Amino acid sequence: MPIHILDTLTGKKREFVPLEPGKVRFYACGPTVYDHAHVGHARSYVVWDVVIRHLRARGYEVKYVRNFTDVDDKIIRRASERGEDPIALADRFARAYDEDMDALGNLRPDVAPRVSDHIPQIVTLIEKLLAKGFAYAPGNGDVYYEVRKFPEYGRLSKRNVDDLMSGARVEPGEAKRDPLDFALWKGAKPGEPAWDSPWGKGRPGWHIECSAMTEEHLGATIDLHGGGKDLVFPHHTNEIAQSVAALGDGVHAEGFARTWMHHGFVEIDSEKMSKSLGNFFTIREVLARFDAEAMRVFLLNTHYRNPVNYSDVELGQAERRLVYLYETLEKVDRLAQGVTAAEGGGDDLVERSRAALDDDFNTAMVLGILADAFTAANALADRKGKKTPEDKAELARFARDARLVGRELGILQRGPAQALLSLRDRAAARRGLDQALVARRIAERAEARLAKDFARSDAIRAELLELGVALMDGPQGTSWKVE
RNA sequence: GGCACCGUCGCCAAGUGGUAAGGCAAAGGUCUGCAAAACCUUUAUUCCCCGGUUCGAAUCCGGGCGGUGCCUCCA
Known part of the structure; x- marks a missing residue:
């Protein structure tokens, strides 16, 4: 059964057809590492993790690339506040970020490129844009992308160039021909990390890194590109403009990524969780109190495109739900120990769950399907009287299939007894x-x-x-x- | 102001044309010395409101009302 994905560029749910049969080139925009990751990041990468797991379960060979942005204004500012080297600070938080992702049970990407390791590729890409007339270097050390040269600019974010006029800004010292133009290269200011370039010492702009690293690791055209909804504009809009202009036909937005996925936000009291609002919890704060797997259950209970409201109450509920799931598995394992799983007949838990994931990664639906299967398993396990060999074979099948489905969501892979003990310790600690x-x-x-x-x-x-x-x-x- | 998105049981949430999944909470029951857990039963003729299209709409269209996001860094 083919996979269908809602594509942001066309606004339609479409059959997913990779460029090369059986292979998927996937790029997820990674974090800017100037601080610890928060629950919003947790959601983002749990979502991509399930996407990767499911594509692989469906037989695709997936190359998963997720970058670290380690050259950026915020990093530079934070580093100067602390008297630390910006690249070193970024490296520290990148490592912490990896720890957080590991704790959440996310698979590591195949490549995790950093901006600071791709300056030559970025310079080359900017040179291509200059040669093709999509960019200009006014001589102040900066290089800008000329937005009006790209006919489909703003198609992804459904904006036309004139709508954007009012919001456009020009910082002091910039030399843009048009306020909408954006920096590909920024001339160095004193104290900032800088690299040599044909336009003098400087550093890359925000968007060009992803175009360059995508090309370097996946090629000019990729199958799937993902990010949060806040990246649709300007980040992904600009990535398309750059990549299509430098590497594609210079006209059509679909030339860069064939499918665009954007997930919704984690909110607190119906407001976006974000650093600037200050209403965020870091992943490590939350995982100090709640189980990481419960966090996954909580996040995956909502479809990835919809907002999810964070609260301790919801997370606690997810944790109790996880206890139920593991208690059931423990009970069933005990009854079906050493028994061969039944084949044929019955309802196909695995295939129904995969079909739900085929439909734009409907993880909430999968959790619903699992709920019914767990209820049935408990009913059979608790039924009075001695279990027949058929009963036991049925229970063994359930235990096997539940774990297969769990694997695609990144849950239910622990030993039940051990998981339950750890979950109880958590709850006990919370209560003191x-x-x-x-x-x-x-x-x-x-x-x-x-x-x-x-x-x-x-x-x-x-x-x-x-x-x-x-x-x-x-x-x-x-x-x-x-x- | 411009451009999008969202509004489904007390709470969370799936469902995008065919007659409302699932979870939590609540009530009753089975089980139990009493409990807990588990299981069974009950709980939205109805999907923010008003029109329209259709044999048929929570799902499509138009208009309201309410909420959110993006337009500046953001997952």
């Missing part, structure tokens, strides 16, 4: 629980129950419940969970 005390009380209660002193037993249960601890009496003794 003394786990030794809980263990002591459980032991006391066991004695009371042995003596049939149910009043005492119930008192202990009530006491612990006050602390947020729920006790569960089972055949193997009493276990507990938080909330």
Whole structure:
């Protein structure tokens, strides 16, 4: 079954057909590394992670490139505030960023290029634009792209050049022919990192890096380009202008990326989470309190194009949901230990889930499909009476298929017992629980129950419940969970 | 001001022409010494409002109302 993706350029959901059969060239715009990544970044790269995982599950050989922007105004400013070398500061945050992505369970990109390693390619690309007449160097050390030379400028963002006039700005010292023109190369100012170029010492503008690194690692035309909705204009609009002008026919916007994907924002109180508003949580802050896999469940429960409102309540809910999923797997694993999974018949959990992902990566739908399968598995597992070999084979199939689906979402890959213990530790820590005390009380209660002193037993249960601890009496003794 | 997007049960959320997935919460039940968990049942004749197109619309069109984003750095 073919994959369909809503393409920003055409505004239509279209069948995804890569340039070369079986291969996908994918570029995701990476972060500017001047600070720790926040939950908005978490969403972005979890979304791309699922896209990559699903394309690979469907048999595509995917080359995933995601850059680090390590040359930028904000990095320079931050570095000078701290008296640190800008490239070193960027390198520090790039490493921290990798740690955050690993913690979230995101696959590493195949290539993670940095701007500072691609200055020659950037210079070459700018030279091409100058030679083709799409750019000009006014002699002040800057080079600008002449927006009006590109006929389809603004097609991606559905804006025409005249609409943009009012918002365009010219900074002091710039020498643009038109306020809409944007810098490809910026002449060096004192104290800034700078590289030699035909136009003097300087550094690349914001947009040219992605055009250059895309070409370097994936070629002039790529299959899939992704980013947040805030990148549609101006960043991706300008990338198209540059790449098509330098490497394509200079006219048609589709010459750069064949499909454009843009995801919605993470919000707080229905406002975009962003550094400038100050209403953000870093990934590490949140992962100190909540489980990373729960974060994925939370993020993937909403379709990638829609906004998702961040809150501790929602995240806690996702975490409890994850507990349910792992408790089910643990129970089913126990019953189906060593059993060969059933084949044929039944409903095809894996194929139905993949079909949902084929339809513009509908992860929320997949979670819904999983919900039904988990309910059915629990019902079978808890049914009275001895399990028949057929029952066990069915449970084994469920456990296998649930994990296969989970793999595409980057969830359910841990051992259930270990995951549950870690989830409980999290919840206990959030509540400030003394786990030794809980263990002591459980032991006391066991004695009371042995003596049939149910009043005492119930008192202990009530006491612990006050602390947020729920006790569960089972055949193997009493276990507990938080909330 | 310009250009887009969004408005579905108390809350979260899928569904883009064929008669409203799923999760949380709530109520009842099974199970249990009591519980918890799990499971079963119940919970939107209705999708912000008003018109229109259609045999048929939450889904398409027009107009309102409300919210958000981009137009400056941003995932």
